[in-house]
Amino acid sequence: MGFFSAHRQSLYKYFLPALKLIDFDIKLKIIGITKKKHIDELNLYFSGFKNIALDLTQEINWLDEFEIYKHIRYFDVGISTLMDNELDLAKSAFKLKQYLSCGVPVLATSNGENKYFLNNGYNGFFCDSPSEFYKMIIYLNDLDE
Numbered sequence: 470m471g472f473f474s475a476h477r478q479s480l481y482k483y484f485l486p487a488l489k490l491i492d493f494d495i496k497l498k499i500i501g502i503t504k505k506k507h508i509d510e511l512n513l514y515f516s517g518f519k520n521i522a523l524d525l526t527q528e529i530n531w532l533d534e535f536e537i538y539k540h541i542r543y544f545d546v547g548i549s550t551l552m553d554n555e556l557d558l559a560k561s562a563f564k565l566k567q568y569l570s571c572g573v574p575v576l577a578t579s580n581g582e583n584k585y586f587l588n589n590g591y592n593g594f595f596c597d598s599p600s601e602f603y604k605m606i607i608y609l610n611d612l613d614e
Contacts, residue, residue: 473502479550479557483578485514487602488521493610498524500540501531541571546609547593549577562586569593576605 488495497515502508502525515521530536541547547568551557562582568575569586575593577583587593596602 473507479552483550484602486599490603494520496522500526544573547573547575551578551581
């Protein structure tokens with residue numbers, strides 16, 4: 470969730486590779502993807518992965534909190550990835566807090582503001598590699614059984 474260009478690098482580094490390892494059906498909803506080239510890029514990245522359905526919400530009024538929460542409340546898990554660089558470390562954990570305010574558990578990298586708001590094992594899990602994201606996705610999926 471958020472401006473995809475700002476999160477693109479961290480998603481490709483930490484989260485998206487983990488999804489390619491999953492063998493059950495997944496619906497990946499990304500809110501805030503605005504460029505056709507990014508939509509095409511994600512469709513190509515997941516081509517051949519029939520178990521991954523992409524829901525790429527392009528139009529959203531970021532000034533309307535109710536519209537944003539209307540989307541979040543249906544998430545099974547929220548993702549909050551930050552790179553270990555000055556720009557990302559200066560970002561707030563606002564996205565993480567939005568997920569938590571809707572009762573959505575979060576998988577997040579453990580750097581930046583994330584480490585102050587995510588209580589590992591209580592309201593989500595820290596994941597600092599694709600293998601950790603994979604492990605926690607499997608764990609959360611198995612909770613439903």
